[in-house]
Amino acid sequence: MTTRRPYGDWWVGQGNAQPGRGDSRSGRGDSRGLALLVGTAYRKGGLVVSLSAEETERFVEDGFVKLAGAFPADVGERCVRELWAATGCSRDDPATWTEPVVRLGGFSTPPFREAATTPSLHAAFDALVGEGSWAPLGGLGTFPVRFPSDQEPGDDGWHVEASYAGERGEPRVNHRSRNRALLLLFLFSDIGPDDAPTRIRAGSHRDVAPLLAPAGEDGREWMSLCAEAVRVSEHRPVVYATGTVGDVYLCHPFLVHAAQQHHGRTPRFMAQPPLHPVGSLDPHAQHPSPVERALAVASPGR
Ligand SMILES: O=C(O)CCC(=O)C(=O)O
Numbered sequence: 001m002t003t004r005r006p007y008g009d010w011w012v013g014q015g016n017a018q019p020g021r022g023d024s025r026s027g028r029g030d031s032r033g034l035a036l037l038v039g040t041a042y043r044k045g046g047l048v049v050s051l052s053a054e055e056t057e058r059f060v061e062d063g064f065v066k067l068a069g070a071f072p073a074d075v076g077e078r079c080v081r082e083l084w085a086a087t088g089c090s091r092d093d094p095a096t097w098t099e100p101v102v103r104l105g106g107f108s109t110p111p112f113r114e115a116a117t118t119p120s121l122h123a124a125f126d127a128l129v130g131e132g133s134w135a136p137l138g139g140l141g142t143f144p145v146r147f148p149s150d151q152e153p154g155d156d157g158w159h160v161e162a163s164y165a166g167e168r169g170e171p172r173v174n175h176r177s178r179n180r181a182l183l184l185l186f187l188f189s190d191i192g193p194d195d196a197p198t199r200i201r202a203g204s205h206r207d208v209a210p211l212l213a214p215a216g217e218d219g220r221e222w223m224s225l226c227a228e229a230v231r232v233s234e235h236r237p238v239v240y241a242t243g244t245v246g247d248v249y250l251c252h253p254f255l256v257h258a259a260q261q262h263h264g265r266t267p268r269f270m271a272q273p274p275l276h277p278v279g280s281l282d283p284h285a286q287h288p289s290p291v292e293r294a295l296a297v298a299s300p301g302r
Contacts, residue, residue, distance in 0.1 A: 048119045063204060063252040064200055066247055101259075112140055121248060125181075127290070133289065135277070144272075156259040161183050176282065177277075181276065191241070196268045201233045201236035208232075
């Protein structure tokens with residue numbers, strides 16, 4: 001049985017400054033000790049990694065939590081072989097890596113479905129969104145594959161994700177985060193601080209909720225929301241979504257985040273699907289789930 005460090009490889013920086021070492025909890029010890037530390041649950045048929053109460057609270061505060069070992073590394077490797085084939089580049093020949101980013105999508109073969117539907121992930125979705133309140137992932141959405149490059153990628157602006165289309169087809173977001181319960185970052189390669197980890201403004205979901213509350217059910221058009229969300233969250237500390245194959249970051253749908261240029265040596269493979277809710281989230285529910293509590297944070301009320 002393997003154990004993983006739950007948080008030890010977060011890197012935290014301020015703005016675009018050089019990052020420094022982040023959270024230092026190590027989680028060393030035998031697997032039962034680890035279970036107590038990170039809320040690992042034992043279930044028939046294997047080890048299920050789940051979130052501790054402390055991690056759930058941190059999700060509400062910071063807007064994200066990392067679930068280490070959410071899917072098996074060997075499943076990740078099977079996916080990566082398919083992804084490499086789709087890039088048209090050679091894994092062994094950096095001369096073929098000519099673009100800073102190649103966007104791939106539409107993978108639904110068995111290894112991708114396996115990675116997206118593990119008991120550990122389902123336990124975490126239950127913990128953050130509530131049992132019966134989320135729809136199992138049908139796929140993993142877009143893979144922006146990032147290659148080491150001197151060129152700017154051109155898609156590294158800060159933003160929140162849009163969650164639904166308005167009447168004219170325009171992307172929108174509303175205070176319930178209609179149609180998006182979570183943003184998920186699936187790590188399909190080992191990602192260090194130089195390997196284009198996604199940048200996250202920790203706590204920025206709390207800046208975005210008040211921008212949406214006054215707009216009610218209609219919500220706001222995504223581009224203008226992003227412009228304001230980026231401005232009001234500038235003061236937040238920046239965390240890099242580093243980790244190893246099989247780790248998944250569970251992020252609040254209002255979290256402000258951005259890609260970055262790849263300064264390392266090994267191409268980065270990461271998927272970023274939405275988790276769709278069943279029904280609609282309610283920031284003012286009588287018994288709110290953690291994601292609903294975080295929707296309501298700093299919101300002035302109904
Ligand atoms: O590639 C990344 O690190 C993040 C990409 C992203 O946020 C996006 O494509 O919306």
